[in-house]
Amino acid sequence: MLEFHKLTLEDKQHFPTTSRYLAYNYYYSFARLWEDVIDLSLCKTERALYLKIGQTNRFFMPITENLPLAMEELEEYCYNTKMPLVLEGVTSDEATYLSEHGYTIKRNRDFDDYIYTSEKLINLRGRKLQSKRNHISRFEREYTYSIRTMNNPEIRDECYKMASTTWLAHQEDVTKEMTEELSALKKALDCWDELNLIGMIICIDHNLTAFTIGEIIDENMAIIHFEKGDTSYQGVYSVINQLFCSQYLSEVKYVNRQEDAGVAGLRKAKLSYRPDLMVEKYKVVQ
Numbered sequence: 711m712l713e714f715h716k717l718t719l720e721d722k723q724h725f726p727t728t729s730r731y732l733a734y735n736y737y738y739s740f741a742r743l744w745e746d747v748i749d750l751s752l753c754k755t756e757r758a759l760y761l762k763i764g765q766t767n768r769f770f771m772p773i774t775e776n777l778p779l780a781m782e783e784l785e786e787y788c789y790n791t792k793m794p795l796v797l798e799g800v801t802s803d804e805a806t807y808l809s810e811h812g813y814t815i816k817r818n819r820d821f822d823d824y825i826y827t828s829e830k831l832i833n834l835r836g837r838k839l840q841s842k843r844n845h846i847s848r849f850e851r852e853y854t855y856s857i858r859t860m861n862n863p864e865i866r867d868e869c870y871k872m873a874s875t876t877w878l879a880h881q882e883d884v885t886k887e888m889t890e891e892l893s894a895l896k897k898a899l900d901c902w903d904e905l906n907l908i909g910m911i912i913c914i915d916h917n918l919t920a921f922t923i924g925e926i927i928d929e930n931m932a933i934i935h936f937e938k939g940d941t942s943y944q945g946v947y948s949v950i951n952q953l954f955c956s957q958y959l960s961e962v963k964y965v966n967r968q969e970d971a972g973v974a975g976l977r978k979a980k981l982s983y984r985p986d987l988m989v990e991k992y993k994v995v996q
Contacts, residue, residue, distance in 0.1 A: 712787040714751035714762050717743060719904050721752055724759050726773060728928050735989050736823055736933045736966045737770060737799045741905040741925050745894040745935065757783050767793035771800055777807070785996065795996035805992035815992045820972035823989035824980045826965050828932070831955040831983065838984055845945035846952060853914050853943060857953060860909030860921065866899045869911065869921045869938075877938045887971065895936055898923065907935070910954045912946065919943055920950040924958065924965075932962045947979075 725740040736742055743750055749764040758774035767788065772780035788795040800808070805815045834842045849855075860866055874892050878884060898907060909923040920939030926932045934954075939946040959965055964987070970977040 711790060712753045712755065712760060712783070714753045714760070717750045717752050719744070719901060721754075722904070724752070724754050724773075728930075735799070735801050735991075736968055738773065739925060739927065739933055741898065741907060742933065742935060744901065744905060745898045747890045747893050755783065760784060760787075763798065766796075768796045768798050771797055771804055777804075781808075781811075788996070797994040800992045800994045802990040802992065805990075805994055808994050812996075814995045816995075818991050818993055821969045821991040823969055823991070824967045824983075824985045825987035825989060826967065826983055827986050828955050828959045828962050828965050830986065831951060831965055832960060834952065842948050842952070842983070845948040849943070849945035849949050855912050855914045855919070855949075857957070858911050858913065860902075860907075860911060860923065863902075865911060866902060866909075868918050869909075870896055870899055872918050872921070872940075873936075873938045876940050880941050891936075895923075898935060908958055910950070910957060912939075912950050912953070914943060920946045922950050922954045924954065926959070926962060929961065930963045931966060932959045932964070933966045934968065 722740045722744075725743075726738060743761070751762045751764075753760045753762070757776060758772035758780035760772050760780075761770040763769065769784065772784060774780035785795060797808070797813075799821060800815070809815045830839075834846075858865065860869065870892075873895055878888065878892070881888060898905060905925070907923055907925055909921060911921040912919045920943075921936075922934060922938075923936040924932055924934045937947065937950065939950060941947075955965060966989075967980060967983075969991070970980050
């Protein structure tokens with residue numbers, strides 16, 4: 711019988727550390743899971759690492775080198791607990807495999823990952839990205855700014871204050887998802903060193919204007935976990951995106967900027983950078 715416990719920092723050792731297994735799916739980044747507020751629990755056996763969402767019948771795909779045996783173990787657990795098996799955030803290859811073995815799959819476009827080459831985000835070449843270059847040029851003409859790392863705890867505290875005041879004040883409607891994101895941000899900032907996060911801020915007139923937080927998985931992939939800016943400074947998001955990638959991610963092939971969660975403005979912004987890859991996500995039911 712599988713026995714689950716709440717996710718702890720000590721569980722980081724069980725998670726994959728290369729993008730080969732992650733398959734560009736940021737769901738399996740330990741930092742991302744630690745930040746989340748989905749009440750995740752974990753069980754490690756000889757066959758696999760299992761991730762359970764809250765007190766429900768929902769799981770992420772097992773982290774394993776032998777998926778058939780892992781699914782057999784998970785199916786037995788759900789049978790014994792009289793719960794139907796539901797898998798969330800399943801990538802297309804895994805969904806196809808499970809569909810061939812009797813599972814029902816349903817695409818969830820809102821949770822597809824947006825993947826870009828770092829070269830694209832740094833150089834912004836081509837006519838289709840001309841508007842991004844224009845935003846950056848205008849920003850540089852209008853403002854005198856400086857950039858700093860987020861290695862200092864005091865700077866990280868300022869980032870949280872900025873997100874929970876200035877950034878939140880610019881939102882038309884404060885949603886449950888926004889407050890949950892702030893809780894996730896606080897968890898990430900509190901465990902900065904343990905999670906191996908990297909970050910950068912932009913200051914205008916010595917005032918914190920924007921920040922971004924990411925993680926380098928390996929030479930193939932980095933993940934952007936948070937990005938917040940004061941939109942009264944036009945072009946600030948284009949600038950911090952380009953600067954962070956050029957300063958920290960130039961040696962990484964791909965950058966995962968996560969999903970859009972079905973938010974129209976966020977989807978438009980992510981598509982405007984012309985993603986090189988999209989990691990399709992599915993819900994799978996036994």
